[in-house]
Amino acid sequence: MKRIGLLGEKISHSYSPKIFSLLGGYDYLLFPTARENFEDFFKNNRLDGFNVTIPYKTKAMELCDTLSEEARATGCVNTVTKSEDGKIHGENTDIYGFEHMADRIRCNFKGKKVVILGSGGSSRTVKYVAEKHGASEIIVVSRTGENNYENISAHADADIIVNTTPVGMYPDNGKAPVDLSVFKKCKKVLDLIYNPSRTLLIQQAEALGIDCINGLYMLVCQAIRSANILLSENIDDDVAESVFEELEKEQKNIVFIGMPGCGKTTVGRLLASKLGREFVDTDGEIELEGGFIHEIFRRYGEPEFRKLENEVVRRVCKESGTVIATGGGAVLMPENIAAIRENATVVYLDAPLGSLEMTGRPLSRDRMTLMKMYFHRSKLYEKCADFKVKVSYDPEETLRSVMECLSL
Numbered sequence: 001m002k003r004i005g006l007l008g009e010k011i012s013h014s015y016s017p018k019i020f021s022l023l024g025g026y027d028y029l030l031f032p033t034a035r036e037n038f039e040d041f042f043k044n045n046r047l048d049g050f051n052v053t054i055p056y057k058t059k060a061m062e063l064c065d066t067l068s069e070e071a072r073a074t075g076c077v078n079t080v081t082k083s084e085d086g087k088i089h090g091e092n093t094d095i096y097g098f099e100h101m102a103d104r105i106r107c108n109f110k111g112k113k114v115v116i117l118g119s120g121g122s123s124r125t126v127k128y129v130a131e132k133h134g135a136s137e138i139i140v141v142s143r144t145g146e147n148n149y150e151n152i153s154a155h156a157d158a159d160i161i162v163n164t165t166p167v168g169m170y171p172d173n174g175k176a177p178v179d180l181s182v183f184k185k186c187k188k189v190l191d192l193i194y195n196p197s198r199t200l201l202i203q204q205a206e207a208l209g210i211d212c213i214n215g216l217y218m219l220v221c222q223a224i225r226s227a228n229i230l231l232s233e234n235i236d237d238d239v240a241e242s243v244f245e246e247l248e249k250e251q252k253n254i255v256f257i258g259m260p261g262c263g264k265t266t267v268g269r270l271l272a273s274k275l276g277r278e279f280v281d282t283d284g285e286i287e288l289e290g291g292f293i294h295e296i297f298r299r300y301g302e303p304e305f306r307k308l309e310n311e312v313v314r315r316v317c318k319e320s321g322t323v324i325a326t327g328g329g330a331v332l333m334p335e336n337i338a339a340i341r342e343n344a345t346v347v348y349l350d351a352p353l354g355s356l357e358m359t360g361r362p363l364s365r366d367r368m369t370l371m372k373m374y375f376h377r378s379k380l381y382e383k384c385a386d387f388k389v390k391v392s393y394d395p396e397e398t399l400r401s402v403m404e405c406l407s408l
Contacts, residue, residue, distance in 0.1 A: 004230045005029030007041065008053035013170060013195060013320075015216075015247060016051065019223045022243045023235055026227065039063060042080075043088070049081040049230040054166065057094075057121030064090035074128045076121035079226045091229060094125045097222025098192075100240070102129070105213045107160060107188045110134035115155050117141050117177045118164035122192055126162050135160075149178070156182050163191040168199040173318045173342055174335075176200040186210055194219055196318065196343035197252055203338060220244045251320045253344035254406065257381050259374055260328035262351035263391055263398060270399045272323035275408065281325045285312045306333060314339045328373075331380040340384060347402055348385035350378075 004026070006016050011032050020028035031050070033041050038056055042063050052060040057076035061067065064077060065087040071077045077090030102109070114130045116123050119142040130138050139155050141147045147155070167177040173196055180186065180201070189205040194216035198206075205212035220243050224235050254271065256264040265281050272279035283293060286308050290296055296305045310333055316324055317339045324344070330336045340346060353367075353374055382388070387405045392398045402408075 001027065002048040002231055003027075003029070004047060004049050004051075005031050006051045006053060007031045007033055007038075007045075007056065009033065009035065009055055011053060014053070015194070015219060015251065016223060018247060018250070019220055019243060020227060022246055023224065023227050023239065024233070026231065047082075049079070051226055051230075052078050052080060054122075055120070058124075061090055064088050066090070068092065070095050070128070074121075074124045076124050078121075078222070079229055081229060091226075092125060093222040093225040093229070094122065094218070095129060096225045097218035097220075098125055098129050100221040100237075101190060101213060101215065101218035104217050105188060105190070105211045107190065107211075108133070109160065111136050112159040113137040113139070113155070113157060114160045114162065115139045115141060115152075115158040115183075116162050116164060117167075119145065120164060122164040126164055126192075130160075130162075152178060153182055157185050158183050159185055160188045160190070161186055163189075163193065163199075163201055166193070168196075168201060169193045170195040170318060170343075174200060174314065174339065176204065180204045180208055180210065188212070191215060192218065195251070195320065197248065198342050200338060200342070203341060216248060217244050220247065249408075251343075253317060253320065253322045253324055255317065255324045255326060255340050255344040255346045256349055257326050257331055257340065257346060257384055258328065258349035258391075259351060259356055259370075259377065261356040262328075262349045263395060264325035264349055266395045267349065267391075267398050267402060268323050268325035270395060271402060274399070274403070275323070277321055277323050279323045279325075280316050282309065282312050282316055282330065283325075283327045285316060286327075309333075310336055310339075318343060328377070331377060331384050337380070337384045345387070345406060346385045347405070348381045348388045349391050349398070350381075350388055351391035 005028055006014055011030050014030060017028045020026040057078050060077040061075055066089045068091045071090045071092040074092050079091040079093045081089050109130045112135055114135045116126050119140050123140055127138055139147050141152055163177055165177050168175045189210050189212040191199055191201050192215035193199050194214050197214055202212050202214055220240050224240055227233055227235055256268050258264055269279050287293060290308050313330055313336045389401050389405055
């Protein structure tokens with residue numbers, strides 16, 4: 001079996017091994033490599049071939065003996081093979097991946113003004129594709145170049161925005177490279193980041209009604225092209241959709257939101273057990289860090305509790321593949337909604353008011369208070385959720401409804 005893998009700097013959370021496994025059970029290794037060791041590993045490793053990722057795609061091109069036409073044109077390499085005589089050949093399969101990513105949201109570059117955020121290797125790939133498909137104007141924005149983030153408003157007439165920077169990428173979630181409200185004509189946003197699945201840039205695009213896509217489909221499609229090169233296989237493009245759906249489903253968290261006492265923890269535990277996933281209760285995490293919730297409310301008041309809750313929600317929700325139950329008031333802070341939605345499928349458990357448990361709930365003092373709370377929060381739950389599930393008196397029945405809703 002051929003020895004293949006990924007060469008990069010910080011790659012412990014790469015999805016590539018899982019993708020190659022889904023493509024046919026192929027073993028795919030990770031080789032995190034410091035910058036000072038990159039050239040030696042690149043030239044002297046015993047692999048049959050490998051992929052290259054951030055920040056080495058442009059440096060890799062310089063070290064290859066031969067290059068594909070696309071690699072030469074873009075000035076960067078992400079797929080490397082070795083011939084029997086030891087010659088190193090570089091290809092750029094990101095082009096193929098990005099073209100399919102754009103096609104997925106019917107992004108037509110012809111005659112359009114394209115703003116590319118970032119000037120690294122991935123930016124060159126995007127620029128090549130935009131030029132190839134007839135963009136009328138292409139602006140590359142960097143931190144210190146002629147077109148930078150201080151004067152980006154000069155390009156507010158952009159039709160398409162592509163983010164190739166790592167701003168907002170795991171583990172530094174919760175950031176965005178630009179404010180999309182500046183771009184009044186923008187119709188498409190493509191973010192090459194795939195972890196988290198909904199960066200703040202993607203969430204703002206959704207809120208503004210702009211067609212958008214993250215980089216996961218690009219990753220899958222370029223992996224198929226890479227696998228065919230590295231393994232001398234003929235994997236059909238048709239598998240991209242099934243691999244994409246499986247990977248997205250597996251990597252995204254499932255987060256439950258809803259009123260206090262609606263059964264988020266109970267149903268969450270049942271679902272986690274059914275799926276073999278880790279379960280996290282944000283209220284439980286708060287108590288581990290700050291003491292009993294009713295004591296936090298009594299001694300410090302609600303503002304201190306909300307501060308602790310925000311810290312826990314941001315930390316817990318940035319991970320992948322977890323089932324999470326949030327506190328009833330987690331949606332009260334916009335920052336929490338953004339963090340919850342970044343890397344999750346969000347399920348709103350909607351329970352009848354009469355069924356809500358009030359014992360031990362600091363803010364559920366009486367039925368009238370609970371009713372007012374429900375009418376205030378229900379709109380926030382609706383805004384945050386991807387799916388709404390009616391709660392049954394039988395948790396197992398609610399679980400079945402959730403699993404049906406999520407196609408699990």
